[in-house]
Amino acid sequence: MTISAEAALTGVQTAIAAYTQALDAGRTDEIPPLFTEDGVAEITGQGTFEGREAIGKAYGAFTPQTPQLHLVGNTILTSPPGEEVTARSNLVFLARGEQGWTVQLVGAYDDTLVLQDGAWLFRKRVTTFG
Template sequence: MMEIEWAVERLIRRFAMLNDAHDADGLAAMFTPDGSFARPSEPDAPVVGRENIRAFFRDRPKRTTRHVMANTLVDPISETEVRAHSYVVLYMADKTLVGDFHDRLELHDGAWLFAERRGTLAF
């Protein structure tokens, strides 16, 4: 179980760093082919499919950000599926946002990938 928790927490932190680095290819590779991503500011407007996720991150305006992930809890559902919940703090030049990510991850060819990553804003 500890190995799964470590791998999932590492994936979540890597997502934050690749997001700040504007690495659309790296971000898209973290999702299952039919995975979905919803930003905390638009939780009811998910982007579905790895290629659509790649385009979403590639085409959005570039800005300097720092995503800080904290308080991650990983709950196994089966040997090949887990759920995770994390707090996120997003620092930008003009504002700071605080929210949550609710994730469902699946094991594919020995690697954990996001099947669903849904953000929400707390304030």
Template sequence: MSTVDRLQSIEEIRALIATYAISFDDHDWERFGSLWTEDAAFVVDGEAFEPREAMLEFLTTCLPDDYAGKHMNSPPLIELSPDGESASADTDVVWIPQNFENAIVARYHDTLVRRDGRWLFARREETPLQYKPGPPPMSVTAVGVSGATMRTGGD
């Protein structure tokens, strides 16, 4: 795989991951459904929704059509297979619903495949960060350095 082909694949995968977030947030279910292989799986908290039709049934009905939110994704860390026909990606995500309270902090681990010249999700595993109430148990030095930029329970 040439350097140019490798870079092109990485950029196409970045676009795929961004399209997931945008099409989900926009409730563009036709576009969203086109991002997955027929045998795709979405796995969250150990529960797998597969194949694609079962996965889409779950994901497209998570929220009512009149409720919105936004995915905020980190730049993905992408690893291509030596032959360039499959890849994995890890992306951190924060999902903020319409009430503007952070609702999901997680990492996506994706298994991706190239089919008919385009990249598709074969599997997406969501590993949520479990909620802990209260301020983070930071050291005195860390609070001194960062405390002014942090919201506390009374704010």
């Protein structure tokens, strides 16, 4: 099957948006199904979590206590489009406190996604800050 760069990028952006929307809303139970069964989430300073069960347990501990917002942009494909693709995105993490919204972290996502049953799933997501 031939996958255009535009279709792959749209699928990647949709997966990223589903991830950030669920995480920011505290719906951490929606995160594991966005990964393949053997998916890996590597988060700087937090650890590496392999498989949906470990990913679910890790993200369950990240349930927001105050309003938060992940802003993701500048997503580019870093491999030719196919049934597996790699992508890089910039990330800004904001939290709302008494003084309003403030930037907490700036970083990047380096993702490997695969197309399974019409949906793009994370095979590996590496989150770095700095």
